Amino acid sequence: MTSVKEFRIEEPATADDLGRGAFVFTDDYSVFDWGKMPDSIPNKGASLCAMGAANFEALEAAGVPTHYRGVVSRGEAVPLDDIVAPPREMAIDLTRVPDLPHDGREYDYTTFHQEAEANYLIPLEIVFRNTVPVGSSLRSRADPADFDLDHDEWPDEPVDLPEAVIEFSTKFEESDRYLSRENADYIAGEADVDDLEAIAREVNDLVTETAADAGLKHEDGKIECLYFDGEIRVADVVGTFDENRFSYEGQQLSKEVVRQYHKRTQPDWIEAVGEAKTAAKEQGVADWRELCAVKPEPLDDHVLDAVASMYTAGANAYLDRELFSAPPLPKAVERIRSL
Template sequence: MTSVKQFRVDREATADELGRGAFVFTDAYSVFDWGQMPDEIPEKGASLCAMGAYNFELLEREGVPTHYRGVVEDGEVLPLADVDAPPTEMAIDLTQVPDLPHEGRSYDYDAYHEAAGENYLVPLEIVFRNRVPVGSSLRRRTAPADHGLDLAEWPDEAVDLDEPVVEFSTKYEESDRYLDRGEADRIAGIASIDDLETVAREVNRVVTERAEAVGMTHEDGKIECLLYDDEIRVADVVGTFDENRFSYDGQQLSKEVIRQYHKRTQPDWVEAVDAAKAEAKETDVADWRTLCDVQPQSLDEVVIETARSIYTAGANAYLGRELFDAPGLDEAVAAAREL
């Protein structure tokens, strides 16, 4: 299980064949890589499932291979358009995901690929960026000039990029880190780093065009991929308010709203998380959470309801369908501005 969705295996993948399984989406949420937080956000899981399914179906129509099979209603696998209620289960093809051995923060990718063979989940996240909003890690790691921007420093508002930026980060390390292209290529195994980038750019194009069609701005996002039969296929979930940053009329619609709220209202916890991550890096400890001496606190009910509205109203707008009982997007955005 991940921090926000359960993973069910119906048939194991083998070295030569894909398996079958499902994601079961929960209403849990996670920020700052903490894992499951104290509260749940009602209907969050269903909104992620619906948006992910919608985007997978868009990608398949555009000729981009994925591991998606449909959403599940009453035990039957169906296209999203054929369900009447918000789905919480997504049927998927499964690939092999070997253990990634490590000593401290030193990870043995050679062992991973020896066990994986030619049917495996690529142990990378491929990140694409169209805009650099407040809160983006790109601001900490690079300067505007690195991206051809005529700015001395990052301003206090979002900055549009002339061309999308694609980056690679680790997937299964306790503290994910961004990689140069050479290390990303090594970690990817026999999967082509060029093909991974090409697929990421195509996913970015499809999601960006859909967002623009409904008045949203797609700022950044990420994908995961599997390799099967010498083909890169998009895996995990794509184009949701957890995997991607979207905005509407200048207001964030993504999980970033809750992330920034925690920064303002629980700064001691956020600072403790940063300190624990730094200490773990210095002392070669894999799980930084064991070094964090402050726990996150529950959210007020008004914050939870506002978050629910962001996910459900945003999903309705993106899908072009009133799948959720939710306020209009303008109302949800107005409430988010008040947090």
């Protein structure tokens, strides 16, 4: 289902009922839509699991429905506060994910929703942006003036937005694309795009406030949702260093650190990825990776160690709990700055 976490089904979902299963978080990572990279980041999976669990529990307490049932300890789903070791598994309710038929880059959402009926994973990612950091795709799709910002061009530093911007992108296409609101509403099926935006804003507000309490700035992120029995529920994982971008005293703390490091150190691969995506679009090929002539190289050990400290120290700060054996956050940030 994803390149960085495994998916276990205990009771499959049906047309009328949710199923049960779990996410098993690995230390794998993915950048630039490549899928699983050739190395892994120690304790990354556990940090994502713990942060995601904390956010789901806070959302449920605030009255926002989710698919979360607890972290897994000794085969049981329990609250995050009940565990003493970093969790690797998250128990969840399961919905259905029909196949999305396509002919090249033409996707058949009508057939998807005929199969989905009223119990399905909504084939959208709902993106919220509080700032426009360096590396954000929004810089290539819009101008500062579109958001009432006093800049002729995007500066070489993060820019705060006057209010959160909500966008919609595809979820199951080989190369995701941003959508008009009208197209997003069509792709969402029975789920209402206005309701999706409202939920995204609630999630954004909660993560932003939690991050601020930890000394972190929440820059942007995304959610995925399921639709069941007329109700939208937040799904996948929420508010982690993979799904969201955070910063600490101006230093990026998220998967963006690894993206930018690859841009600096593996420019040939980055160029090949861009060329392959362009060629795939021109040729109507769904999987652009088939056209990529260069493969990514593993990262050096000192880079993996620094990024691992970012994940674990950042999770400790966000959770306000020493769940991981990690340096203090300022020290972990120093290591990231030196890369």
